[in-house]
Amino acid sequence: MIPRRRLGRSDLSVPPLCFGGNVFGWTADEATSFRLLDRLAEAGLCFLDTADGYSRWVPGHVGGESETIIGRWMAERRNRDRVIVATKVGSDLGPGRKGLSAKWIARAAEDSLRRLQTDYIDLYQSHFDDADTPVEETLGAYDKLVKAGKVRLVGASNFTPERLAQSLAASAREGLPRYASLQPHYNLVERAKFEGPLEALCLEEGVGVIPYYALAGGFLTGKYRSKADLAKSPRGAGAAQYLDDRGLKVLAALDEVSAGHAATPAQVALAWLMARPAVTAPIASATSLDQLEDLIAAAQLELSAQDIDQLDRASA
Numbered sequence: 313m314i315p316r317r318r319l320g321r322s323d324l325s326v327p328p329l330c331f332g333g334n335v336f337g338w339t340a341d342e343a344t345s346f347r348l349l350d351r352l353a354e355a356g357l358c359f360l361d362t363a364d365g366y367s368r369w370v371p372g373h374v375g376g377e378s379e380t381i382i383g384r385w386m387a388e389r390r391n392r393d394r395v396i397v398a399t400k401v402g403s404d405l406g407p408g409r410k411g412l413s414a415k416w417i418a419r420a421a422e423d424s425l426r427r428l429q430t431d432y433i434d435l436y437q438s439h440f441d442d443a444d445t446p447v448e449e450t451l452g453a454y455d456k457l458v459k460a461g462k463v464r465l466v467g468a469s470n471f472t473p474e475r476l477a478q479s480l481a482a483s484a485r486e487g488l489p490r491y492a493s494l495q496p497h498y499n500l501v502e503r504a505k506f507e508g509p510l511e512a513l514c515l516e517e518g519v520g521v522i523p524y525y526a527l528a529g530g531f532l533t534g535k536y537r538s539k540a541d542l543a544k545s546p547r548g549a550g551a552a553q554y555l556d557d558r559g560l561k562v563l564a565a566l567d568e569v570s571a572g573h574a575a576t577p578a579q580v581a582l583a584w585l586m587a588r589p590a591v592t593a594p595i596a597s598a599t600s601l602d603q604l605e606d607l608i609a610a611a612q613l614e615l616s617a618q619d620i621d622q623l624d625r626a627s628a
Contacts (some may be wrong), residue, residue: 314356314611317592320492320520322465324434326359326396328586329611330522332597333362337377338370339546340599345381346388348604353389355608359396361495361522361595363439364424365403375405376427383429398435398522399424400469402442412442414453421457437467437495447479451488458489469495469524473509480517491519493592498523500532500562500581500627501554514590523585526594528554532581533606534563558627565626569619575609582610584623 316325331352336345352358366378379399386392401420404410409420424433436457438450457463468476468491476494483490494514498506502525514521527533529550535541539555542548554562566577573580578596585594598604615623 318520319435319465319592321490321518322492322520324396324465324492326593327357327611328593329357329582329607330359330361330398330593330595331357331607332524332595333360333378333382334366335378335597335599336362336366336381337373338367342381342384344599346385347601348598349382349385350389351601351604351608353391353394355611357608357611358391358394359398359593361398361400361524363400363403363437364420364427365400365405365439368403368405375403376423379424379427383427387429392430396434397428397430398437398467399428399433400437400439402439412438412445412450412453414449417450417453418456421462425462432462432464434464435467435493436463436465437469437493438471438491440470441468441472441475447475447482448486448488451479451482451486454489465489465492467491467493467495467520467522470497473513476510476519477513477517480519493520493522495522495524495595497525498585498591499526499528499594500566500584500623501528501559503627511590520592521588521590522593522595523591524595526582526585526596527578528581531559532562532566532577534566534577537563561626562623565623569615569622572619573613573615575613576606578606579610579613580615580619580623582607583613583615584620586611587615587620 319326362378365375368375402412454466466489496506529547531551531554536551570577570580
């Protein structure tokens with residue numbers, strides 16, 4: 313049994329790894345998505361992160377495709393009570409359909425609930441900060457959803473330390489729902505944006521951290537080691553930025569640590585994140601059952617202090 317962790321100061325406990333649902337309906341069709349979801353459920357890792365904007369970037373898609381697949385799967389399996397669903401609001405779905413205004417949140421939440429075929433969302437997150445909307449208005453909209461039983465907890469994503477601190481202060485002052493979690497861009501090759509004021513704030517305020525791009529777009533799997541490797545997948549272009557001296561040093565350290573554990577570089581990269589004091593559960597995705605087994609194994613891998621030090625030094 314994979315042990316769970318408390319999400320921030322909330323009463324919700326979650327697995328130490330969250331599955332990124334951005335692949336559902338994009339690089340994983342519905343049948344593949346159902347197979348992945350069935351295996352996640354079997355492994356006790358049914359903590360799913362999605363968003364109303366997934367996967368609007370695909371030609372012919374309008375957003376909501378990922379939520380729709382998750383909703384169909386939960387309805388078919390009748391397992392809603394065994395799944396932790398985290399979704400997001402705020403990304404651009406077209407004219408008048410973006411941001412964190414009270415009016416848009418009320419409508420977007422109903423749309424997400426309908427697609428997910430559920431009457432509540434476990435974790436409803438502000439996908440991107442909205443400088444045009446006062447934080448009190450956004451939190452007030454969440455307050456109505458929480459009181460109506462439609463949302464259990466709220467979280468933030470892509471917030472600066474200043475805006476997260478403002479939101480937490482407004483929650484305390486006005487008695488409004490408090491962000492239980494933050495989703496930052498954070499992994500072994502992307503450390504600077506999170507480590508510092510944002511990490512310190514999350515630790516001090518008891519905000520759970522569920523970092524996205526935990527495997528740096530696949531770079532930390534070790535799949536991309538030269539420019540020739542970038543054509544291996546549709547996501548290869550995103551890994552190009554890490555093919556420098558530092559990136560190769562990180563891969564060498566991952567190779568060495570993973571050899572000592574009979575593990576893969578991906579498992580070690582995720583285990584490093586899970587060992588960080590601020591992190592509750594990194595978000596990673598897979599498009600095949602083989603890739604998914606890597607994630608499941610990562611949730612059970614414990615690194616030594618020496619392993620962590622080696623990875624810290626290589627990625628500094």
